[in-house]
Amino acid sequence: MGANRISARHRTAASEGFSLIEVLVAMAIFSIGILAVYSMQIHSIRGNTSARGITENITLASAKVEELLAQAYDHADLDVGLHQATVPGGYQSLQWQVSEDCLGGDFQGHKCVQVRVTSVASGLRQKDIRIDFVKSNI
Numbered sequence: 001m002g003a004n005r006i007s008a009r010h011r012t013a014a015s016e017g018f019s020l021i022e023v024l025v026a027m028a029i030f031s032i033g034i035l036a037v038y039s040m041q042i043h044s045i046r047g048n049t050s051a052r053g054i055t056e057n058i059t060l061a062s063a064k065v066e067e068l069l070a071q072a073y074d075h076a077d078l079d080v081g082l083h084q085a086t087v088p089g090g091y092q093s094l095q096w097q098v099s100e101d102c103l104g105g106d107f108q109g110h111k112c113v114q115v116r117v118t119s120v121a122s123g124l125r126q127k128d129i130r131i132d133f134v135k136s137n138i
Contacts, residue, residue, distance in 0.1 A: 003118070006015065009133065025116055027111070031047050034040075036089060038063075039104070041072055042122045050127075053119055053127050054127055055131040056092070056119070057092065057117040057118075057119055058117075058129050060092060060094060060117050061094075061115050061116070061117045061129045061130075061131045062131065063113050063134050064085070064094060064096065064117075065113075065115050065131050065133055066116070068096065068113055068133075068135065069133070069135065073111070073135065073136075073137040073138075077096075078094070078098055078111055078113070078135060079098060080098050080099060080100050080111070081097075081098060082095060082096075082097050083095065083097075083098065089118050092117060092119040093116075093117065093118045093119070093121055094115075094116075094117050095115075095117075095118075096114060096115045096116070097109065097113070097114045097116075098111050098113050099112050100111070100112075108136040109136060110134050110136045110137065111134070111135045112132065112133075112134055112135075112136065113132070113133055113134070113135055114131075114132050115131045115133075116129070117129045117130075
């Protein structure tokens with residue numbers, strides 16, 4: 001009967017808690033997981049920043065297209081040639097190129113307009129948006 005008590009005592013003492021090696025291995029695995037999540041967060045922030053820049057460029061180009069479509073056919077902004085506008089902030093460039101009767105001789109009384117917005121993101125990469133449309137003399 002005494003041998004059974006000692007055996008039960010040893011089993012209980014040996015199975016309680018974690019060893020130092022088990023804790024270190026668990027911490028190493030947990031740390032690797034945290035680093036992976038951190039890396040994904042960095043990539044997500046970069047992607048969101050890039051998407052924001054593209055969205056801003058598209059918004060600016062679309063606003064200019066709507067403005068030009070609302071102008072009269074003989075407005076100064078629709079004169080043949082290259083035009084530029086200043087954009088607040090200084091990191092975007094807004095240009096539009098106007099050419100007359102660009103669809104050929106069969107289609108007269110129209111102007112082809114190409115609106116281009118370029119921006120520099122973080123001084124490294126350019127984001128370029130171009131929207132083409134035709135303005136008719138109606």
